[in-house]
Amino acid sequence: xxxxxxxxxxxxxxxxxxxxxxxxxxxxxxxxxxxxxxxxxxxxxxxxxxxxxxxxxxxxxxxxxxxxxxxxxxxxxxxxxxxxxxxxxxxxxxxxxxxxxxxxxxxxxxxxxxxxxxxxxxxxxxxxxxxxxxxxxxxxxxxxxxxxxxxxxxxxxxxxxxxxxxxxxxxxxxxxxxxxxxxxxxxxxxx
Amino acid sequence: xxxxxxxxxxxxxxxxxxxxxxxxxxxxxxxxxxxxxxxxxxxxxxxxxxxxxxxxxxxxxxxxxxxxxxxxxxxxxxxxxxxxxxxxxxxxxxxxxxxxxxxxxxxxxxxxxxxxxxxxxxxxxxxxxxxxxxxxxxxxxxxxxxxxxxxxxxxxxxxxxxxxxxxxxxxxxxxxxxxxxxxxxxxxxxx
Amino acid sequence: xxxxxxxxxxxxxxxxxxxxxxxxxxxxxxxxxxxxxxxxxxxxxxxxxxxxxxxxxxxxxxxxxxxxxxxxxxxxxxxxxxxxxxxxxxxxxxxxxxxxxxxxxxxxxxxxxxxxxxxxxxxxxxxxxxxxxxxxxxxxxxxxxxxxxxxxxxxxxxxxxxxxxxxxxxxxxxxxxxxxxxxxxxxxxxx
Amino acid sequence: xxxxxxxxxxxxxxxxxxxxxxxxxxxxxxxxxxxxxxxxxxxxxxxxxxxxxxxxxxxxxxxxxxxxxxxxxxxxxxxxxxxxxxxxxxxxxxxxxxxxxxxxxxxxxxxxxxxxxxxxxxxxxxxxxxxxxxxxxxxxxxxxxxxxxxxxxxxxxxxxxxxxxxxxxxxxxxxxxxxxxxxxxxxxxxx
DNA sequence: CATGAATGAGAGTTCATTCAT
DNA sequence: GATGAATGAACTCTCATTCAT
Numbered sequence: 001x002x003x004x005x006x007x008x009x010x011x012x013x014x015x016x017x018x019x020x021x022x023x024x025x026x027x028x029x030x031x032x033x034x035x036x037x038x039x040x041x042x043x044x045x046x047x048x049x050x051x052x053x054x055x056x057x058x059x060x061x062x063x064x065x066x067x068x069x070x071x072x073x074x075x076x077x078x079x080x081x082x083x084x085x086x087x088x089x090x091x092x093x094x095x096x097x098x099x100x101x102x103x104x105x106x107x108x109x110x111x112x113x114x115x116x117x118x119x120x121x122x123x124x125x126x127x128x129x130x131x132x133x134x135x136x137x138x139x140x141x142x143x144x145x146x147x148x149x150x151x152x153x154x155x156x157x158x159x160x161x162x163x164x165x166x167x168x169x170x171x172x173x174x175x176x177x178x179x180x181x182x183x184x185x186x187x188x189x190x191x
Numbered sequence: 192x193x194x195x196x197x198x199x200x201x202x203x204x205x206x207x208x209x210x211x212x213x214x215x216x217x218x219x220x221x222x223x224x225x226x227x228x229x230x231x232x233x234x235x236x237x238x239x240x241x242x243x244x245x246x247x248x249x250x251x252x253x254x255x256x257x258x259x260x261x262x263x264x265x266x267x268x269x270x271x272x273x274x275x276x277x278x279x280x281x282x283x284x285x286x287x288x289x290x291x292x293x294x295x296x297x298x299x300x301x302x303x304x305x306x307x308x309x310x311x312x313x314x315x316x317x318x319x320x321x322x323x324x325x326x327x328x329x330x331x332x333x334x335x336x337x338x339x340x341x342x343x344x345x346x347x348x349x350x351x352x353x354x355x356x357x358x359x360x361x362x363x364x365x366x367x368x369x370x371x372x373x374x375x376x377x378x379x380x381x382x
Numbered sequence: 383x384x385x386x387x388x389x390x391x392x393x394x395x396x397x398x399x400x401x402x403x404x405x406x407x408x409x410x411x412x413x414x415x416x417x418x419x420x421x422x423x424x425x426x427x428x429x430x431x432x433x434x435x436x437x438x439x440x441x442x443x444x445x446x447x448x449x450x451x452x453x454x455x456x457x458x459x460x461x462x463x464x465x466x467x468x469x470x471x472x473x474x475x476x477x478x479x480x481x482x483x484x485x486x487x488x489x490x491x492x493x494x495x496x497x498x499x500x501x502x503x504x505x506x507x508x509x510x511x512x513x514x515x516x517x518x519x520x521x522x523x524x525x526x527x528x529x530x531x532x533x534x535x536x537x538x539x540x541x542x543x544x545x546x547x548x549x550x551x552x553x554x555x556x557x558x559x560x561x562x563x564x565x566x567x568x569x570x571x572x573x
Numbered sequence: 574x575x576x577x578x579x580x581x582x583x584x585x586x587x588x589x590x591x592x593x594x595x596x597x598x599x600x601x602x603x604x605x606x607x608x609x610x611x612x613x614x615x616x617x618x619x620x621x622x623x624x625x626x627x628x629x630x631x632x633x634x635x636x637x638x639x640x641x642x643x644x645x646x647x648x649x650x651x652x653x654x655x656x657x658x659x660x661x662x663x664x665x666x667x668x669x670x671x672x673x674x675x676x677x678x679x680x681x682x683x684x685x686x687x688x689x690x691x692x693x694x695x696x697x698x699x700x701x702x703x704x705x706x707x708x709x710x711x712x713x714x715x716x717x718x719x720x721x722x723x724x725x726x727x728x729x730x731x732x733x734x735x736x737x738x739x740x741x742x743x744x745x746x747x748x749x750x751x752x753x754x755x756x757x758x759x760x761x762x763x764x
Numbered sequence: 765c766a767t768g769a770a771t772g773a774g775a776g777t778t779c780a781t782t783c784a785t
Numbered sequence: 786g787a788t789g790a791a792t793g794a795a796c797t798c799t800c801a802t803t804c805a806t
Contacts, residue, residue, distance in 0.1 A: 005790070026217050026302050029775060040792045045777070103301060109361040110298045111217050122362030152371045159372060162357050163350030170300040171313030180343045181350060188379055196765085222800060231767045236802070387769070408599050408684055413796060422771045427798065489683045491743040492676065493599050504744030534753045538733065541740065541754060545732030548739050552682040553695030562725045563732060570761055578786085604779055613788040618781070 009047050012037055013061065016054045020104040025055060026111055052113045055104070059120050062101060065090045068131040080139035084189075087132070088157075088182045095164045095178050103169050125162075129154050136189065146191040157185050200238050203228055204252065207245045211295040216246060217302055243304045246295070250311050253292065256281045257315075259322040271330035275380075278323070279348075279373050286355045286369055294360055316353075320345050327380065337382040348376050391429050394419055395443065398436045402486040407437060408493055434495045437486070441502050444483060447472045448506075450513040462521035466571075469514070470539075470564045477546045477560055485551055511536050518571065528573040539567050582620050585610055586634065589627045593677040598628060599684055625686045628677070632693050635674060638663045641704040653712035657762075660705070661730075661755050668737045668751055676742055702727050709762065719764040730758050 015037045019028045028051055034044050048054045067087050074083055094102070108114060109121050133154035139145035147153050160181055167173050206228045210219045219242055225235050239245045258278050265274055285293065299305060300312050324345035330336035338344045351372055358364050397419045401410045410433055416426050430436045449469050456465055476484070490496060491503050515536035521527035529535045542563055549555050588610045592601045601624055607617050621627045640660050647656055667675070681687060682694050705727035712718035720726045733754055740746050 008790080024302055030777090031775060041776090042778075042793070043791055046790070050776090106357070106361070107298065107301045110294065110301065111215055119362060125358065125362065149371075149375075152375050155368070156351065156372060156375050159354030159358065160347065160350045162354030163352070166297070166353050166357050167316065167350065170297070171310055171316065177346070180340075181347060184340075184343050184347050184379075188375075220800065221802085232769090232802080233767055233804085234765085237765075241801085390769080406684055411796060412798085423797090424772070424799075425770050428769070431798090485683060488739070488743070489680065492680045492683065493597055501744055507740065507744065531753075531757075534757050537750070538754060538757050541736030542729065542732045544736030544739050545734070548679070548735050549698065549732065552679070553692055553698065559728070562722075563729060566722075566725050566729050566761075570757075575786095602779065603781085614781080614790090615783085615788055616786085619786070623780085 005047075008039070008043070012039075012044065012047055012054065013058055016051075017058050017101070020055060020058065021099050021101055025051070025104040025108040025113065052108075052117075055108055056114075056117055056120075058101070059105065064124065066128055066131050067135045071135075080135060080142060080144050084135060084139065084186075087135075088186070091161045092175075092178050092182060095161065095168050095173065096175055102165055106166070106169065125158065129158055132157060139189070143191075145189040147189055153189065156188075160185060196238075199230070199234070203230070203235065203238060203245065204249055207242075208249050208292070211246060211249065212290050212292055216242070216295040216299040216304065243299075243308075246299055247305070247308055247311075249292070250296065255315065257319055257322050258326045259318075262326075271326060271333060271335050275326060275330065275377075278326075279377070282352045283366075283369050283373060286352065286359050286364065287366055293356055297357070297360065316349065320349055323348060330380070334382075336380040338380055344380060347379075351376060387429075390421070390425070394421075394426065394429055394436065395440055398433075399440050399483070402437060402440065403481050403483055407433070407486040407490040407495065434490075434499075437490055438496075438499055438502075440483070441487065446506065448510055448513050449517045453517075462517060462524060462526050466517060466521065466568075469517075470568070473543045474557075474560050474564060477543065477550050477555065478557055484547055488548070488551065507540065511540055514539060521571070525573075527571040529571055535571060538570075542567060578620075581612070581616070585612070585617065585620060585627065586631055589624075590631050590674070593628060593631065594672050594674055598624070598677040598681040598686065625681075625690075628681055629687070629690055629693075631674070632678065637697065639701055639704050640708045644708075653708060653715060653717050657708060657712065657759075660708075661759070664734045665748075665751050665755060668734065668741050668746065669748060675738055679739070679742065698731065702731055705730060712762070716764075718762040720762055726762060729761075733758060 012033065016028065016033050019032055019036060023032075030044060030051060031041075033051070033054070034041050037044070048057070065087070067083065070087055070090070071083060074086060094100070105121065109119065129151070133151045136145060136147060136150040136153055140147055140150060164173055164178060164181060203224065207219070207224050210223055210227060214223075221232075221235060221242060224242070224245070225232050228235070239248070256278070258274065261278055261281070262274060265277060285291070296312065300310065320342070324342045327336060327338060327341040327344050331338055331341060355364055355369055355372060394415065398410070398415050401414055401418060405414075412423075412426060412433060415433070415436070416423050419426070430439070447469070449465065452469055452472070453465060456468060476482070487503065491501065511533070515533045518527060518529065518532040518535050522529055522532060546555055546560060546563060585606065589601070589606050592605055592609060596605075603614075603617060603624060606624070606627070607614050610617070621630070638660070640656065643660055643663070644656060647659060667673070678694065682692065702724070706724045709718060709720060709723040709726055713720055713723060737746055737751060737754060
């Protein structure tokens with residue numbers, strides 16, 4: 001596939017992404033994508049065989065924050081509290097963002113369309129739990145935090161965020177509610 | 192509708208419930224239901240116009256635990272801790288149960304099939320948060336718990352449970368993990 | 383399926399038969415049948431899942447002459463020669479008929495569309511060979527024919543007829559040629 | 574077309590031939606050929622416009638035995654019986670060979686894909702009948718054979734062989750069956 | 765009330781064929 | 786000459802929904 005093919009693939013992925021954000025996973029068909037991209041039926045099938053395949057590709061390309069890559073971009077002399085604060089800010093942004101892929105993502109993994117392919121949702125959760133646990137552990141070592149088990153505390157933060165994300169999809173979650181919850185968890189870490 | 196009609200409706204609801212548990216929401220069609228019920232196509236449409244309508248009805252009939260109705264069934268002289276303990280046990284059971292409607296329920300609200308109808312997921316969450324908050328408040332008043340804001344603490348418990356439920360659907364959650372999280376939250380309430 | 387359903391099935395089979403005779407097997411699509419029958423797409427699929435299924439059904443219903451059922455309809459006191467003569471006349475008619483199913487039939491079995499279903503072409507050939515062999519044997523016993531092996535002679539007649547049928551499909555076979563061949567074989571049986 | 578072009582054409586023809594032998598005529602598409610040859614779509618269309626065109630070309634190039642070219646390769650002083658014997662051996666080999674073009678060849682002429690082009694099957698049959706008839710006639714003249722009409726006898730042999738070939742495609746034909754039939758015809762020629 | 769045959773819109777998928785590069 | 790991305794027509798198949806009986 002030449003540069004032109006890459007561009008077309010890019011077009012398909014970007015356009016589909018918009019559709020998935022707007023309509024979720026199951027409500028988007030190959031036909032919808034063909035029409036929105038203004039390409040031919042056959043043209044789409046040159047690059048992708050199904051909406052699942054397209055969606056997987058989009059998920060792979062989707063940038064995502066972790067505390068690990070967060071540490072690389074914050075100031076060298078930042079305290080652990082500062083880093084965790086930034087991380088929770090990012091989570092908050094994700095929870096409150098109305099239009100992104102999280103809707104389609106949950107739907108995708110729930111409707112069983114991910115048969116036979118790696119479960120990115122699970123993998124990322126585990127990576128995230130590891131990284132966050134390390135961060136909290138360091139905070140404890142430095143005396144910034146007090147906690148008996150950094151792994152459980154890390155998972156607790158992630159489960160609350162998951163809960164908030166889900167709640168934001170199926171009903172409405174105010175910024176205030178998110179702030180309250182994040183503060184509450186924060187409180188559980190302070191001396 | 193006579194008694195005969197009621198019976199048919201019952202049949203449809205029970206049979207569909209099995210299908211929804213097994214295949215989720217979107218993967219069940221009116222055709223599937225007709226075939227599994229062994230009734231006529233027209234017969235189904237006499238009672239329900241769509242799978243959404245059937246699903247809504249099932250959700251309405253679905254029994255669910257809340258701390259309020261829990262208080263009615265526990266011993267009069269139970270401590271608040273005992274009641275909350277029972278409640279969390281019930282949540283744990285729900286999280287770890289593989290085959291029930293929670294899968295289809297999330298899918299239903301996520302795929303936007305609930306257009307124009309009351310969002311039961313949201314309503315119940317709010318009711319639950321209220322009841323749980325009252326319970327915790329009473330626990331604080333009685334000196335069993337220590338906490339600054341019973342509403343936030345209540346929501347925290349519910350968000351963690353939501354997060355665990357979601358995680359149990361998209362990947363795997365061990366009983367140990369659930370125990371850890373519930374203990375962790377419990378710890379946040381103790382003096 | 384009620385009487386109405388049977389009628390519809392009949393309509394589909396008769397219409398498809400015409401199409402198969404005219405265009406062969408592979409050139410007829412489910413769409414063609416739907417259009418020629420003037421029924422709906424879904425309507426056709428209620429009765430048949432594929433052109434193969436329709437074709438098989440047609441073949442099953444197709445009347446066919448064998449010497450066995452020929453014996454039942456000829457006069458009681460006919461000589462074996464007379465019966466064989468009638469049989470060869472029938473074969474001749476089949477060979478020279480331009481528009482019937484034989485075209486589609488060979489195509490069907492040749493294009494491998496009969497995967498997993500009984501090979502009627504083969505079964506009938508064998509039945510036919512048996513019956514014809516019996517007939518010749520009786521002719522030999524009665525002194526009408528002279529031959530060393532009635533089975534081989536029977537097969538010989540059938541193979542020549544097959545050869546003529548094929549030739550009549552891929553090129554042109556004159557009535558004279560058929561007469562010559564039938565006479566030639568006849569000669570091989572006479573004292 | 575240069576030498577390079579000739580080579581490409583050769584490649585296309587040889588590769589397609591394999592495909593036709595394996596899958597028959599109708600089941601091979603231009604796409605299949607392009608992929609198996611590992612050439613470009615456009616590249617194929619430079620040389621051939623359709624699978625029919627390719628198939629015709631293959632048939633033209635296909636070597637085939639006739640009694641005429643057989644006479645050239647047998648010993649000068651062979652008896653006619655010996656020549657006919659060799660010829661029938663060759664036919665037998667053709668009938669029993671599972672994987673060659675005969676399958677696709679019948680399919681091709683039967684599915685009407687040879688519209689507007691010369692019918693090689695027919696031409697060759699006629700050539701063959703002529704040559705075989707001459708051979709038998711010579712045998713009669715030399716006193717090796719006894720027969721009233723060499724043309725009819727020749728055609729008889731060919732029709733039986735055709736019948737056997739068809740039977741070998743749609744069902745199964747044992748070597749024994751072929752031997753029996755060839756002997757039977759042979760018997761019809763002997764004094 | 766109840767039936768189930770019938771409809772037709774729409775999704776998926778494949779390929780012959782073209783044409784700008 | 787050669788390429789291969791792109792097109793679009795054609796076909797298969799499924800379901801929600803209706804309606805005569």
